[in-house]
Amino acid sequence: MIITVDPSTGREIEQLNFHTDAFVDERLTLGVKAQSLWRKNSLAERARLLVRIAEILRSDAARLAALITVEMGKPISEATAEIAKCAWNCEHYAENAEKYLQPDYIEAGHRESFVAYEPIGIVLAIMPWNYPFWQVFRFLAPALAAGNGVVLKHAPNTSRCALAAQEVFEMAGGMSGLFSTFLIDTPKVRELIEDPRIAAITLTGSTNVGSIVGAQAAGALKKQVLELGGSDPFIVLGGADVQKAAKAAVRARFSNAGQACINAKRFIVEEDVANEFVEVFVDEVGKLVLGDPNDPETTIGPMARFDLRQTLHRQVLQSIDEGAVLKIGGGYAARLGYYYEPTVLDDVKPHMTVFREETFGPVAAIIRVSDAEEAIELANATEYGLGASLWSTDLARARQLALRIDAGAVFVNSVVGSDPRLPFGGVKRSGYGRELGEHGIKEFTNAKTIVVNG
Template sequence: MITSINPANGDQIATYELHDDAYIDRALASAASAQKRWRRVPIEERVGLLVSMAKSLRSGKAKYAAMVTREMGKPIAEAEAEIEKCAYNCDFYAEHAPEYLADEVVPSNATESVVAFDPLGVVLAIMPWNYPFWQFFRFAAPAFAAGNGAILKHANNVPECALAIEEIMREAGCPEGLFSTLLIEPSKVAAIIEDDRIAAVTLTGSTEVGAIVASQSGKALKKQVLELGGSDPFIVLADADLEEAAKVAVKARYINVGQSCVNAKRFIVEEVVADRFVELFCEGVAALKIGDPMERDTNIGPMARKNLLSTLHNQVERTIASGATLKAGGKPLDLDGFYYPPTVLDDVTPEMTAFREETFGPVAAVIRARDAEHAIALANDTEFGLGSALWTRDVERGKRLARDIEAGAVFINGMTASDPRYPFGGIKRSGYGRELGVYGIREFVNIKTVWIGPAKATK
């Protein structure tokens, strides 16, 4: 049994029966069969499904956004933006997939051989709760356009959203069986990965779970894309526009109640401007409204689960005990639901918890750097390497410094975000592989050489 809980008040929303082994087997069989037919549909026709997916998302945006807010606490305005972003991603790949997957001619002296991009098969998508629609559609639009099928194993605290995704795919005209949602316990995943009807695996989740899935997939020799944890640096150099940097920093840290792998988490600021940055940053934090996530002016809703709140508070307490200065927040709020205030920790140093561990919630750690070189060293002093931001008025210098930052992305004078136009993913313990862009759509394809020899004349 899976139970859905409203994190804004702790009330039970609904319960759902788990799918049994027979249901799982039928889903895998149907997906494998449907994908064999789907792969032969011309891509110009396959992308029509993506157009329909975008229409279904937009037509149901109010309903689906309310589900997101109800099940995991995202403020409603952000939930609506998430649904719209899913639709935009579908539109983007509907337009660009034929170009991205077109055969590439490889000229040679004797032949005109090509590189072709064929689908792999059925992909198991293991998805998290923090962006319950976006994380799936980020993967699904390019995967379906490329000719693959998919099985979704979603996080068990968002079953309503998981089933709604299945509803959207049906409404969009997805071929029967090509996609299914499975409501299962994590213990069932290993057997599904091992099943011959699964060709590949994509996971967005914690580094710990990523290591388990990587091991299971590697044992089965299945291709994987892993988007895992992050402790993204937000580097502010002495010549930065401090007012703009602080304004963006507040959003970068506290959007989605701080529950994102690519939220800025470590704010590394040159010492000469650190006091002023912290002052501006704390002013922005103080202006955030905490409350009912269904209200449009709410910035900070509840955290998604009670245990997440407890873990975060423990990290804050350990960091303060090590010598950090508490500037704002710092303890759970006396409200119904799982509310933690936007918290700012100053004078954080590399041996402290908030520097070393991923803080998955509304807590910002400010680290003071001697100079730009020290700031880059601090940014790289982590096991993670997902996103990063660098603030400087000297853009050319910023470009040079960006090459020294160990991350899958560097945003100069902006907030780290995913965008269908650009590849997204990490290095080190933040995972491997890429989603989005041309590189994302080519993750779940067979990059096939088709060598064409000279034709001999017939007699």
């Protein structure tokens, strides 16, 4: 049984029964049949479904956003924006899938030779709680556009969001079985991965879970895309617009209460501008409004789970013991629910816990460096490599430095974000493969070489 809890109060929301093995088997069989028909539809027909999904997401945004807020505590303004982004992603692939999936003609000494991109079947999507609709529709839209079917195993604490995602699909007229949400316990996931009806796996989650799922998928000889943890650097060089960088840094760290893989986590600042940056940054953090996530004025809601808050507090206390300087925050907020005070730690060194570990919550670590060379060295001194933000007024130099950062994406003078038009993913222990853009839609296709002579 799944028990969901409102993180703003710590009180139980509801209890949901796991789906039975018979239900899962029946839906998988139905999914295979549906996908065999769906793949024959033209790209224009697939696009029409995506447009209808986008329309329902927009028209039902208030209800769907409220589900996000009650299940994982996201402030309602951010939850509403999340639903709008899902709709945009569906519209993007409706408009661009045909262009992305055009055959590539290659001159190879034959009468004709080209690469065609064909669907591969049913893809298992294992998704996290922190963006309970965006993570689903980020993958669902390109998967459907490419002619695939989808099975969703979501995080238990956002089970109602998971079921609602399937409801949106069905309200849009999606073929029965082409997209199924399964409420199953963790041990059942391996059975799904090994089921011959599942063609591939995509996972967004922690690095530890990614290691397990990646090994299981590899053992079953199935392709996987893994988007895992991050400890993203936010680098501020001397001569940067410090006021702009510091204000952007607050958004980069504290959106979604700091619970995103691409939140900036380590703020690496050249000594020449460090004092000014810290002063502005701490002042702006102090203006954040911690409160009821249903209040449109709230900018920091609760953390999603009790255990996540405990882990974050341990990281803060250990780092202070190791020599980090607490500038603001540093403890549980005095209210019901899983709230944690927006926290800034200064003078963080590479041996400290908040530098070495991924901090998944509203805690920022400031690292002071002597120059750009040390900044790049420390930015890369992590097992992760998802995103990075680099701030400098010397754009030519910034472009060169960006090439030296170990990351799937580097944003110069802006905050790291995901965009349907651009590929998204990481390197090192942040995973492999790409979502979004042309790269994302092609991940779960068969790149078939066709040669014609005669």
